[in-house]
Amino acid sequence: xxxxxxxxxxxxxxxxxxxxxxxxxxxxxxxxxxxxxxxxxxxxxxxxxxxxxxxxxxxxxxxxxxxxxxxxxxxxxxxxxxxxxxxxxxxxxxxxxxxxxxxxxxxxxxxxxxxxxxxxxxxxxxxxxxxxxxxxxxxxxxxxxxxxxxxxxxxxxxxxxxxxxxxxxxxxxxxxxxxxxxxxxxxxxxxxxxxxxxxxxxxxxxxxxxxxxxxxxxxxxxxxxxxxxxxxxxxxxxxxxxxxxxxxxxxxxxxxxxxxxxxxxxxxxxxxxxxxxxxxxxxxxxxxxxxxxxxxxxxx
Amino acid sequence: xxxxxxxxxxxxxxxxxxxxxxxxxxxxxxxxxxxxxxxxxxxxxxxxxxxxxxxxxxxxxxxxxxxxxxxxxxxxxxxxxxxxxxxxxxxxxxxxxxxxxxxxxxxxxxxxxxxxxxxxxxxxxxxxxxxxxxxxxxxxxxxxxxxxxxxxxxxxxxxxxxxxxxxxxxxxxxxxxxxxxxxxxxxxxxxxxxxxxxxxxxxxxxxxxxxxxxxxxxxxxxxxxxxxxxxxxxxxxxxxxxxxxxxxxxxxxxxxxxxxxxxxxxxxxxxxxxxxxxxxxxxxxxxxxxxxxxxxxxxx
Numbered sequence: 275x276x277x278x279x280x281x282x283x284x285x286x287x288x289x290x291x292x293x294x295x296x297x298x299x300x301x302x303x304x305x306x307x308x309x310x311x312x313x314x315x316x317x318x319x320x321x322x323x324x325x326x327x328x329x330x331x332x333x334x335x336x337x338x339x340x341x342x343x344x345x346x347x348x349x350x351x352x353x354x355x356x357x358x359x360x361x362x363x364x365x366x367x368x369x370x371x372x373x374x375x376x377x378x379x380x381x382x383x384x385x386x387x388x389x390x391x392x393x394x395x396x397x398x399x400x401x402x403x404x405x406x407x408x409x410x411x412x413x414x415x416x417x418x419x420x421x422x423x424x425x426x427x428x429x430x431x432x433x434x435x436x437x438x439x440x441x442x443x444x445x446x447x448x449x450x451x452x453x454x455x456x457x458x459x460x461x462x463x464x465x466x467x468x469x470x471x472x473x474x475x476x477x478x479x480x481x482x483x484x485x486x487x488x489x490x491x492x493x494x495x496x497x498x499x500x501x502x503x504x505x506x507x508x509x510x511x512x513x514x515x516x517x518x519x520x521x522x523x524x525x526x527x528x529x530x531x532x533x534x535x536x537x538x539x540x541x542x543x544x545x546x547x548x549x550x551x552x553x554x555x556x557x558x559x560x561x562x563x564x565x566x567x568x569x570x571x572x573x574x
Numbered sequence: 575x576x577x578x579x580x581x582x583x584x585x586x587x588x589x590x591x592x593x594x595x596x597x598x599x600x601x602x603x604x605x606x607x608x609x610x611x612x613x614x615x616x617x618x619x620x621x622x623x624x625x626x627x628x629x630x631x632x633x634x635x636x637x638x639x640x641x642x643x644x645x646x647x648x649x650x651x652x653x654x655x656x657x658x659x660x661x662x663x664x665x666x667x668x669x670x671x672x673x674x675x676x677x678x679x680x681x682x683x684x685x686x687x688x689x690x691x692x693x694x695x696x697x698x699x700x701x702x703x704x705x706x707x708x709x710x711x712x713x714x715x716x717x718x719x720x721x722x723x724x725x726x727x728x729x730x731x732x733x734x735x736x737x738x739x740x741x742x743x744x745x746x747x748x749x750x751x752x753x754x755x756x757x758x759x760x761x762x763x764x765x766x767x768x769x770x771x772x773x774x775x776x777x778x779x780x781x782x783x784x785x786x787x788x789x790x791x792x793x794x795x796x797x798x799x800x801x802x803x804x805x806x807x808x809x810x811x812x813x814x815x816x817x818x819x820x821x822x823x824x825x826x827x828x829x830x831x832x833x834x835x836x837x838x839x840x841x842x843x844x845x846x847x848x849x850x851x852x853x854x855x856x857x858x859x860x861x862x863x864x865x866x867x868x869x870x871x872x873x874x
Contacts, residue, residue: 306849307846319846319848321846323845323846330844330845330846332713417651417689440832441825442825442834443831460810480713502840508753508838511811512815512835515811515812515815515816516815516816516822516825525741525742525816531742532846532847534742535812535844536846538808538844539844540805540843540844540845541841541842541843542811542839542841542842542844543841543842544630544835544838544839544840544842545623545630545840546607546619546621546623546630546632546830546832546836547621563694
C-alpha cells in the first residue's frame with residue numbers, strides 16, 4: 275500500500291463511479307477538467323449537468339503534495355515538513371425533489387515521516403425524508419462497516435451526525451450517514467484493510483444511490499415541491515460555505531476553487547422567514563433534521 | 575449623544591428608508607418581524623419580496639447589549655465586561671440584471687468603560703457594471719464624505735476594496751464604495767459629527783440607490799442576462815457566507831439567523847466552470863471586478 279498505489283486505485287474508482295452514474299442517469303455526461311497544482315500534484319474533476327436524473331453533479335479526484343504551509347499547520351493541526359494527499363469526492367444534485375442529494379468522500383493523507391491516515395464519509399440529504407429509505411441507506415452503510423469492524427458504524431454514525439450539522443439553523447444537513455477521519459492502524463485494522471474499507475464504500479456508492487434514485491424518480495412533483503427543494507439546497511449551500519471544514523480549508527489554503535465548489539447546487543433559494551406549514555410533508559421532514567436518530571431501528 | 579439617542583435615531587432612519595424604498599419600488603411591502611435577544615435587547619427586521627423593482631430586500635434595525643462572550647473577545651478583539659451595539663443594515667436584490675444589488679450598514683458600539691466607536695459602509699454590486707453609473711455612485715459617496723473630513727473618501731474607499739473582496743475568486747464583490755470601522759474622536763471629529771456622518775449616509779441612501787434604479791429599470795433583458803445575474807448572486811452568497819466578517823461573527827456568536835441571512839439573494843445559481851464569453855458585456859464586467867480602480871476619474 276504505497277501512496278502511488280492508493281492514488282492509482284482512487285483514480286480508477288473515479289472512472290468506475292462516473293461510468294455507473296452516467297448509466298444510472300441515462301443522458302448525463304461527465305466532462306473531464308484536469309488541473310495542476312503549482313506547489314505539486316493536481317487533479318481530474320469530472321462534472322456533469324442537465325441529465326435525466328441529475329441536474330448537476332461532480333466526481334473529483336486529486337493527488338497533491340508539497341510543503342506543509344502555516345495555514346495547514348493551523349487548520350489541520352499538522353506537524354511536519356511535507357505531505358501527500360489523495361482523494362475522491364462526489365456531490366450529486368438531482369432534479370426531482372423526491373430524489374436525495376448525496377455526498378461521498380474518501381481520502382488518504384501521508385506525511386514525510388511516514389505517518390498516514392484515511393478519512394471519508396457518505397451522507398444523504400433527502401429534500402423529503404422517507405423513513406424506510408433512510409433506514410435502508412443506514413443499513414447499507416452498517417453492512418459495509420460490519421464487514422471490517424464491529425464498532426465502525428456505531429462510531430462513525432454519530433460522527434456524521436456531529437459533522438453534518440448546521441448550528442445556526444439548529445438542524446442536520448440531512449439524515450447523516452458515516453464520517454471518519456484520522457483512521458490508521460491504531461483502530462486495529464491493517465493499512466490494507468482500512469484501504470479496502472474505503473474502496474468498498476466507493477465501489478458500493480453507485481448501487482446505494484441507485485436505490486434512492488429508483489425510489490424517488492417516478493414520484494410526481496409540483497411547484498411547491500420544487501420550492502422546498504430549492505430552500506433545502508439553500509441550507510446545503512449554508513452548510514458547505516459556513517460549516518464544512520473541508521470546504522473552508524480548501525478555500526483558505528488556496529485550493530482549486532471550481533473543484534471545491536462543485537458541491538454547490540445548480541440553483542438555490544432563500545426566502546425571509548420561510549418555514550414548513552404545520553402538519554405538511556415539509557414539516558415532517560423538518561422534524562427529522564436532528565442528531566441521534568437511530569435510523570437502523572426507525573419505524574414510522 | 576447617548577447610546578439611547580443614537581439607537582432611537584437609527585430606528586427612525588430604518589422607518590424613513592423603508593418608506594422611501596416602498597415608494598421607489600411602487601408595490602413592495604416590507605413586513606415587520608420583531609425579535610428579542612435572550613441575553614439582552616433585540617431588533618426589528620423589515621423584509622419585503624416580489625416587488626416591482628426589488629425581488630427581495632431587508633432593512634434591519636437592532637440594539638443589543640449584554641456580557642462580552644469569549645467568541646466576541648476573540649472575533650472582535652474586545653476587552654471589557656459588557657457591551658451595547660446598535661445598527662441599521664440594508665441589502666436589496668433587484669429583479670432586473672441591469673439594476674445593481676446594494677448594501678448599506680451603519681453601526682455604533684459602546685463598552686461598559688465608555689469606549690465607543692462607529693462603523694459602516696455602502697457598497698454597490700452591479701450585475702453589469704456601467705462605468706458612468708459607478709463613477710456617479712462614488713461621486714455621491716465622495717460628496718458626503720467631503721462634508722465631514724477631507725480624507726474620509728480616500729481612506730474609506732480602499733478599505734471597501736479590501737473588505738468586499740473574494741480571495742478564492744480573486745475578484746471584488748462589485749464596484750465597492752466606502753467601508754469604515756472603529757471610528758471615534760481620534761479621527762478629529764466630535765462624536766456628534768461622526769454620528770451625523772453615519773446618519774447622512776443613511777438619509778442619502780434611498781436617493782443614491784434611486785439613481786441606479788432609474789438608470790437600469792427600463793433596460794430590456796433576456797434569459798442570458800438573468801443567468802448572469804443568478805451567477806453574480808452566487809458570488810454574493812459566497813462572499814457573505816465565506817468572507818463577510820459581520821455575517822460570520824453573527825452566526826458564530828448566536829445572532830438571529832434569519833435577520834443575518836436576509837442578505838442572501840432570493841435565487842442564486844452555480845454552474846461548474848461558468849465563465850464570461852470573451853468580448854461580451856459579462857466579460858467587460860468581470861474585468862472591472864478588481865481593487866484599486868479610481869472610479870471618480872473613470873472614463874470609458
